Amino acid sequence: MEALIDYLLQFGQLNQQQVDLVKSKARVVDLKKDGYFSEAGKIANQVAFVSDGILRVCYYNNRGEEITRYFIDEHNFAVDLNSFSTQIPSSEYIQAITDCRLIVFSSEALRELSLTIIGWDGIINKITSKSLVEKVNRISPMLAEDAKTRYLSFLEKFPHLANRIPLSLLASYLGITQSSLSRIRRNI
Amino acid sequence: MEALIDYLLQFGQLNQQQVDLVKSKARVVDLKKDGYFSEAGKIANQVAFVSDGILRVCYYNNRGEEITRYFIDEHNFAVDLNSFSTQIPSSEYIQAITDCRLIVFSSEALRELSLTIIGWDGIINKITSKSLVEKVNRISPMLAEDAKTRYLSFLEKFPHLANRIPLSLLASYLGITQSSLSRIRRNI
DNA sequence: GCCGCTTTTTGCCAAATGGCAAGTGTTGCC
DNA sequence: GGCAACACTTGCCATTTGGCAAAAAGCGGC
Numbered sequence: 001m002e003a004l005i006d007y008l009l010q011f012g013q014l015n016q017q018q019v020d021l022v023k024s025k026a027r028v029v030d031l032k033k034d035g036y037f038s039e040a041g042k043i044a045n046q047v048a049f050v051s052d053g054i055l056r057v058c059y060y061n062n063r064g065e066e067i068t069r070y071f072i073d074e075h076n077f078a079v080d081l082n083s084f085s086t087q088i089p090s091s092e093y094i095q096a097i098t099d100c101r102l103i104v105f106s107s108e109a110l111r112e113l114s115l116t117i118i119g120w121d122g123i124i125n126k127i128t129s130k131s132l133v134e135k136v137n138r139i140s141p142m143l144a145e146d147a148k149t150r151y152l153s154f155l156e157k158f159p160h161l162a163n164r165i166p167l168s169l170l171a172s173y174l175g176i177t178q179s180s181l182s183r184i185r186r187n188i
Numbered sequence: 189m190e191a192l193i194d195y196l197l198q199f200g201q202l203n204q205q206q207v208d209l210v211k212s213k214a215r216v217v218d219l220k221k222d223g224y225f226s227e228a229g230k231i232a233n234q235v236a237f238v239s240d241g242i243l244r245v246c247y248y249n250n251r252g253e254e255i256t257r258y259f260i261d262e263h264n265f266a267v268d269l270n271s272f273s274t275q276i277p278s279s280e281y282i283q284a285i286t287d288c289r290l291i292v293f294s295s296e297a298l299r300e301l302s303l304t305i306i307g308w309d310g311i312i313n314k315i316t317s318k319s320l321v322e323k324v325n326r327i328s329p330m331l332a333e334d335a336k337t338r339y340l341s342f343l344e345k346f347p348h349l350a351n352r353i354p355l356s357l358l359a360s361y362l363g364i365t366q367s368s369l370s371r372i373r374r375n376i
Numbered sequence: 377g378c379c380g381c382t383t384t385t386t387g388c389c390a391a392a393t394g395g396c397a398a399g400t401g402t403t404g405c406c
Numbered sequence: 407g408g409c410a411a412c413a414c415t416t417g418c419c420a421t422t423t424g425g426c427a428a429a430a431a432g433c434g435g436c
């Protein structure tokens with residue numbers, strides 16, 4: 001819980017009373033490996049701060065292949081922003097790939113925080129745009145790189161993640177087959 | 189200018205007085221083909237609404253290759269959000285690929301609007317997160333697709349853009365060589 | 377330790393894409 | 407018309423990646 005508060009304070013100020021209010025609206029949830037935090041077809045109505053574990057955002061294409069869009073690890077927020085902000089049913093899944101401990105806020109909790117805490121919206125907006133810009137900046141260069149370079153870039157940016165993510169999921173994130181990734185690994 | 193106001197009103201309400209204020213802070217700028225709206229090494233201090241023309245966001249990788257991250261066409265905002273919001277020098281360029289007419293706001297103009305118009309920040313935040321989510325959703329699936337599919341998806345999503353963008357830039361956006369794109373085109 | 381399950385590695389060959397360089401086409405200018 | 411500059415296409419071959427299936431390795435339960 002302290003990690004969450006530290007994280008928030010990077011983006012704006014909160015006095016002790018406000019910090020307590022935030023804590024009171026949060027709910028700790030444990031999610032087992034392979035469990036879903038958010039599912040296609042449903043409307044996302046909660047946001048999670050990842051206290052422990054790794055999640056991934058994925059969807060299925062028209063050939064039934066499972067595509068991993070990105071991973072979310074400790075001390076980041078997980079939310080299906082598309083569905084959450086438009087209140088349209090989602091088309092993707094947010095799934096735990098390890099056992100996870102999440103700090104969850106419901107839509108209502110967030111609404112109350114927004115109404116009560118001056119500056120809350122500003123904090124949330126900064127976090128939102130920062131994390132989206134990061135995603136764009138991370139994914140976008142990958143298109144121009146070959147598979148090996150993509151893998152090496154991933155290792156460089158997330159050295160601690162590579163060992164905690166099954167090969168098949170990492171391959172799907174990198175946009176290559178599991179076999180190819182295995183071969184790439186061998187040749188490094 | 190009306191297109192800008194219409195666009196803004198999709199994301200929140202503005203009364204006539206506020207609309208006039210917004211207009212008074214804007215500046216129409218014509219940018220010639222190949223001209224830069226924002227350059228690597230400089231700190232972005234303006235935001236543009238594209239009234240006419242097409243821009244692209246690009247950068248150079250460590251092999252000196254030019255990579256096109258995405259295109260920005262009519263009735264969208266162009267800004268180097270990374271640099272603009274952190275005030276760190278940029279690492280990418282925003283360049284006109286056709287003659288452009290832009291409606292430009294300086295940082296100061298935006299700051300004044302933010303202070304004067306209740307709800308301005310809300311409008312800006314909605315626009316920001318919507319456009320970032322769109323970018324992620326557009327780029328992310330491309331990783332899992334082969335070049336031909338990427339090209340077809342592009343045609344489907346931006347049928348009016350394909351003819352206005354030089355082959356070389358489109359290829360760099362799709363993450364393939366110009367020759368490959370030319371071959372793909374032939375075989376459709 | 378052994379079994380059954382899942383994950384990862386390999387081999388084989390086909391298909392996609394890149395690299396390079398030359399050829400063709402288009403456009404604007406003189 | 408002819409030339410220069412640029413944009414696009416093509417040919418040839420090397421390299422990368424995919425598809426498929428089998429083998430090997432890792433892991434938890436008993």
